[in-house]
Amino acid sequence: MNQSKIKRDPEGTRRRILLAAAEEFANGGLFGARVDQIARRAETNERMLYYYFGSKEQLFTAVLEHAFGALTEAEKTLDLNGIAPVEAITRLAHFVWDYYRDHPDLLRLINNENLHEARYIQKSSRIREMISPMVATLSSILERGQRAGLFRANVDPLRFYVALSGLGYYIVSNRFTLEASLGRDFNAPSERAEMVRMNTELLLAYLMRK
Template sequence: MNEPKIKRDPEGTRRRILTAAAEEFANGGLSGARVDQIARRALTNERMLYYYFGSKEQLFTAVLEQAFAGLADAERELDLAGLEPVEAITQLAHFIWNYYFEHQELLRLLNNENLHEARYIKGSSRINEMMSPITSMTATILQRGADAGVFRKDVDAVRFYVTLSALGYYVLSNRYTLAAILGRDFTEAQERAEVVKMSTDMVLSYLRHGASANA
């Protein structure tokens, strides 16, 4: 009697490896993550891992690309074109901060990649391409606000996006040390709501400052 053939699922195997690797790299970084543990989590073996990704470093790059692809996919679902500039910026800011809160593994991966001085991001053309639409969207909203006379005209879109991201990034990436030093957990619902409100007010106050004088 012939034994049943095992159905091959290369895409499924690849996805499982990426999912397992994302968790391992987020928790232990590139140096701390173990290939054998990733393979075990993915229900495969090290040979298949190397077959699909070539090396541990290439797998780390693929995990970074997947993390940024998730952010880019979520950004593409934003529909801010029909909103007034103030509301559009408010929703953009809240989207970024909420995405970081809901995907803190992305922050841990970025923290680790910064230890490597962005070596693996620099080697990925895909990540640079994925970041372009959100900065273009930000620039469009800022320009609409400047044209309407509600935002100042001297705002650099890339600097603004970085600053906007930093407001949410810092609180989350330092949540444990902030709690230990200041005695507050800024991821607790009420604290987080107050920080988001304060950050939104700060962002909009900056954009509105001098707007009427430049209109």
């Protein structure tokens, strides 16, 4: 791509770099991804990459922000107002689990960031702000369920979100090692359906008032 076109479309160039970097980082991690390969995928050059993002590490942070931002935008399509609390919790859980299934690159990026002890997420206030709406949605559902006498009291929304998230996260992020060690593909449609059913029952069994 010639330089004049790059200059005429700075946002397009920046987005191409971001998307190319997301794929490279998901596949090779921060240290395995190569700047020259990212630039090549984005049909630009390394100079433009540094111009827009400053450094490889800053680009990695931007990729994490973009990935979490996409999750937040997808969550906004959920309209759980007026939905009965049990059904609303179920829909929210299934949305999160389906999103993980459909976006394994997000989980690979998170796994790589855990290797860095969240060094780059800690540099981003935006990511914490992105997670807040999901937790706020969950808090609202929990409050409605408690007022209706359906849910147990004193459920911490953040802890519950972590538990909910983990139930879907583990079988996607560990799909290949689970299959190799246990001999079962938990991503197969029938197996996944059974896991979703069981995980839903686990969540509700904890949440429902006795």
